[in-house]
Amino acid sequence: MTPPAIRVVLADDERMVRTALRAILSAEPGLEVVGEAATGAEAVSVVRAVRPDVVLMDVRMPETDGIRATEQILATLDDPPRIVVVTTFENDAYVYEALRVGAAGFLLKRAEADALVQAVRLVARTDSLLFPSAVRALAAEHARRSAAPPAWVGRLTCRESEVLRHLAAGLTNAEIARLMAVGPATVKTHVAAVLAKTGTRDRTQAVIAAYEAGFLNAR
Incomplete structure (x- = not known):
């Protein structure tokens, strides 16, 4: 039985970018572009209306930027889509903020078409995160670190610590x-415990919290 198509919404204030993304994705079997938005506010409305599986979200848009749009979508929908930030600069502070509020990862606008398609399929079909190696550099540059690690670091069990490191590597529960x-x-139980102890809503936020706490540098 053929699985249902992965439904995608494109949010970017440049029509040419949306057109290019639509052409790439529409040419692939099993992918369907079901909506477009030119502003963050419009992205929120479109996502609520069509309930896609994946959103490709530009971070710099008028009215409501991609960060606030991502935050609103993830906070107000019971079963929100996976949101992938598409950006020009990988060291952009906007990208880091989008990850902090729960985006599943990011892609550069100069990425090859194959990488774009693979990313959409990955986040739609698995619980993996799109965390390129650049995320560590992003964390080092943009994380707001405190003088001492947060209390949750000491409350994680050995197994929970191991799971958090695997999450940061982008692994799925099955992996x-x-x-x-x-x-x-058992992994699902450990992930739930990690989210509870770190005070985060999802896997992305837990990984970002781990970077900010310096946990991922600890051995």
């Missing part, structure tokens, strides 16, 4: 389960 030789349900 983590194989590495740790446990069942997926």
